[in-house]
Amino acid sequence: MFVASHAPSLKTVLIASGVVLTLAMGVRHGFGFWMQPISQAHGWTRETYSLAQAMQNLLWGAFGPFAGMAADRFGTMRVVLVGAVSYMLGLVWMAxxxxxxxFVLGSGVFIGLGLACTAFGAVSGIxxxxAPADKxxxxxxxxxxxxxxxxxVMMPVEQQLISAIGWQQAFYVLGAAVLLLMVPMAFYLREPTVEHAHGPQQSxxxxxxxxxxxxxxxxxxxxYFVCGFQLVFIGVHLPAYLKDKGIMEPGVAVLALALIGLFNIFGSYYAGKLGGRYPKRYLLSAIYFARAAVIALFLLAPLMPLSVYVFAAAMGALWLSTVPLTNGIIAGVFGVKYMSMLAGIVFFSHQVGSFIGxxxxxxxxxxxxxxxIVWGIAIALGVMAGLINLPINERPLARLRAA
Known part of the structure; x- marks a missing residue:
């Protein structure tokens, strides 16, 4: 049991972590735009670039528990600083x-470590x-x-950078932005001083x-394995899928990915809000079932820009809405002392799914x-995840109830 004192305000933490997450996730979600120009420039098949993206996601997950342990032990600020530098080096490496x-190994290590230190797992602990338990x-x-x-925000920015200055220079600009904006925000994520209560402490x-x-x-x-499989497959391969199907205008894919981000703002916010009122396990199950249904309807409907936009909006509302619910269950059941580490362990499964997807x-x-075939697998996994979340027990462990 522990008590936090001299903590930064919740507002400060949310603003600083919000800027870090905006850059970390925004840049990463646009990597699909580089698949075709990089493959054409180097004479690679799509499998090579896909493997690089898969390696980034796998190592993001592998580094996640250790980044979480470091954040719990040494503070979020230090971990985010390391992540910002690594993320920048990864973008330069890819260029x-x-x-x-x-290309596969280096970008996997640098981007994977950068994301592990700047994305959800690293900042969830602080x-x-x-935050008070009820909020x-x-x-x-x-x-x-x-x-x-x-x-x-970043989808159209990245696409415009590639079009205006070329794919290599776009990486350089994004690398500079990551370093210059993340580093100042890290200093607002100083961990609260923790005073440990007397008695045995959990290691x-x-x-x-x-x-x-x-x-x-x-x-x-x-x-979370299923979540990773679905999201990264769609995020990386949707632009190429649309082009294969005859939707040649690059603006359609850009707008689709931007709509995913736009509707996910509301989806994530309201998932967190509803998670404070209703059982989180039922909300998680509903999200996975809904994803399977949305993907199936997208494949059955005539493919045109309008159907792509409807699909993107629907998937966006379900995109990262699993994150606040999953982290909320972890904090409620196990407490917050090792929140970053436990979130990192769960997220490793997400990234194994991302790698495979x-x-x-x-x-x-x-x-x-x-x-x-991959679309079909994504639907089947969505149904499985919906079923497997139903029996989750959200009650705090006995040691927390006793405390």
Whole structure:
């Protein structure tokens, strides 16, 4: 048990973390725009760039628990500073490296570490510790909305940068923006001073073991795998899918991804708000079932710009709305002392799903010339995730109830 003192205000934390998340997630969501120009410039197939994106997502997840441990132990500020530098180096690496293996591995390490230190897992701990318990779910929803705002704002910016100054120079500009804007915000994320109560204290290993032996935690892990598979496959491969289907105007894909970000602002906010009123497990299940239905309807409907926009808006409302609910369950069941680490463990599963989704999309397209099989897998996984979240137990553990 612990008590936080001298904490920064919740408003300050939400603004600073919001800027960090806006950049971290906004830049990352636009990586699909580089698939075709990089592949054409280097003479690669789509599978090579897809593998690089898959490696970034996998290493983002692999670094996540350790970034969370570092944030819980040494403070969010230090972790975000490391992440900003690594993110910038990754963008420069993607602009300059032409050897496929080095491109995949280097961008995977730098971007993966950068995202692990600047995205949800790293900042969730300080948000959970600063926010009062009755406002925690809403605070997570606001932080999720900030990342969605980044996607909405950054999509057209990235596309315009590529068109105006070329794909390499666009990476350089984004790298400078990440470094110059994230670093000042990191200093507003100083961790509150923690005064430990007397008595036995739970260690990091004990906290991880407790969570991994909990059935509800494992259900969250499984559900997040599906979330990652669906989101990154769509985010990276949707522009190419639309072009393959005859929608050649690049503005359609740009607007579609921007609409995902726009509607996700509202989806994340209201998911967090509703999570404070209703059982989070039922809301999570509804989101996964709805995703499966939206994808199925998109594939069945005639493909035209209007249907793409409707699909993007519907998916946007469901896009990151799982994040405040999942983090809210973790904080409510296990407490906030090791919030960043536990969120990082769950998020690793998300990133394994992301790795498989983005890589499988490129691999099956190269093998079959179509994305149909991957779309079908995304629908089936959505139904599975909807079912697996229903039996989650949201009650705090006995040690927290006793405290």
């Amino acid at each position: 300059t490296i032409t050897q496929p293996t080095l 948000i959970g510790r600063v 925690r779910s809403l605070a997570f929803g606001i932080s999720g909305a900030a990342s969605s705002f980044g996607q909405f 990091i290993r004990e906290a991880a073991g407790e969570a991994l032996s909990n059935r509800s935690f494992l259900f969250l892990v499984a559900g 983005v890589w499988l999309g490129g691999y099956l397209y190269a093998s079959t010339g179509s994305y149909d």
